[in-house]
Amino acid sequence: xxxxxxxxxxxxxxxxxxxxxxxxxxxxxxxxxxxxxxxxxxxxxxxxxxxxxxxxxxxxxxxxxxxxxxxxxxxxxxxxxxxxxxxxxxxxxxxxxxxxxxxxxxxxxxxxxxxxxxxxxxxxxxxxxxxxxxxxxxxxxxxxxxxxxxxxxxxxxxxxxxxxxxxxxxxxxxxxxxxxxxxxxxxxxxxxxxxxxxxxxxxxxxxxxxxxxxxxxxxxxxxxxxxxxxxxxxxxxxxxxxxxxxxxxxxxxxxxxxxxxxxxxxxxxxxxxxxxxxxxxxxxxxxxxxxxxxxxxxxxxxxxxxxxxxxxxxxxxxxxxxxxxxxxxxxxxxxxxxxxxxxxxxxxxxxxx
Numbered sequence: 313x314x315x316x317x318x319x320x321x322x323x324x325x326x327x328x329x330x331x332x333x334x335x336x337x338x339x340x341x342x343x344x345x346x347x348x349x350x351x352x353x354x355x356x357x358x359x360x361x362x363x364x365x366x367x368x369x370x371x372x373x374x375x376x377x378x379x380x381x382x383x384x385x386x387x388x389x390x391x392x393x394x395x396x397x398x399x400x401x402x403x404x405x406x407x408x409x410x411x412x413x414x415x416x417x418x419x420x421x422x423x424x425x426x427x428x429x430x431x432x433x434x435x436x437x438x439x440x441x442x443x444x445x446x447x448x449x450x451x452x453x454x455x456x457x458x459x460x461x462x463x464x465x466x467x468x469x470x471x472x473x474x475x476x477x478x479x480x481x482x483x484x485x486x487x488x489x490x491x492x493x494x495x496x497x498x499x500x501x502x503x504x505x506x507x508x509x510x511x512x513x514x515x516x517x518x519x520x521x522x523x524x525x526x527x528x529x530x531x532x533x534x535x536x537x538x539x540x541x542x543x544x545x546x547x548x549x550x551x552x553x554x555x556x557x558x559x560x561x562x563x564x565x566x567x568x569x570x571x572x573x574x575x576x577x578x579x580x581x582x583x584x585x586x587x588x589x590x591x592x593x594x595x596x597x598x599x600x601x602x603x604x605x606x607x608x609x610x611x612x613x614x615x616x617x618x619x620x621x622x623x624x625x626x627x628x629x630x631x632x633x634x635x636x637x638x639x640x641x642x643x644x645x646x647x648x649x650x651x652x653x654x655x656x657x658x659x660x661x662x663x664x665x
Contacts, residue, residue: 357383357384357408357409358386358397358406359378359385359412360394360411360417361387361439362414365413365440366413370439374455394420394424395421397424398422398425399427401428408645411434411435412455413440414438414442415442415486418623419482419624425642426483426642430641433467433643433645434642434643435465437459438451438455438458439455442553442555444551445485445486447552448486448551449644450649464648465645465646467645468645468650469641470641471641471642472484473485473548473637476634477632479630482622484548484635485551485642486550486551486623487547487549488549489546489554489621490546490620491543491546492545525616527615528615529541531575532610532613533605533609534608534609538605541575545576548612549572550637552564565652567639567652568652571606571608571637572604572605574603577602579601586599608637609636609637611634612630612633614631616629616631620633
């Protein structure tokens, strides 16, 4: 497959064009199939689904709609299987891979595509609790409506982050949340997420708000110490929302090559409740307890170790981690409501790329 503008193969680094094959268009030579046999017989769109995400009714409706279009539907056994299926799609030259699930599922499938060297364009079919990346991509949170958006969607190349610590290495697609958000994740059961949706996050926040631990946080951007404060939480955002629509980074741009860093400093329970309400409404830029920075290379040092998640998946406690942005590393389909820049006042942000 070649770029429509310059004949470069696949995702073109020269012009940024990321062509996708439509059903019935040419496919790679069968000899490129890692398993032998003709990959002309393989559907050009794979839907990799988390069978535990969403309601059974919503998943069945989505599966029927996908299969009616001739797409391959795969119910992944676990995260490892999902990542493996995504890597296989890269090997087979599949045009599009759709992740059907929540942000954790998207994280897994996107990671598999990145580890596989890219190739397929990623689409998101929101079946999870938060569905935050789907919101940022202009796809909404209704699975069938998102499917229709994907059919008409445009291809963009978005940034991803690389999270590295002594204990773990992960891709960051949406948001990494430390402290407060990690405490909330720890008290929410998976069944509660399925039954209550975004209200599960509200209930979890109320449960932990009165007894939040404090952390000494040092933030380095581009190797320089730019912030030192006692905090209840830190977020590193590639996109704008987490936790089912909480606007942690109202000015985030998925294509600017930067992560938006938000630190929530110490305060009384009432003050922190006010800050939490402002977070949900995207009104944090004027909050005196919230500090903001931008950067492409970021390091966090915290004491004591802080609970952290990446794309909604709780990883554990960390005292140090590094984040590096890989600009334009992931080809995705976006909906009609997708906007790179949501507007707003950037004056409260300190930019050090």
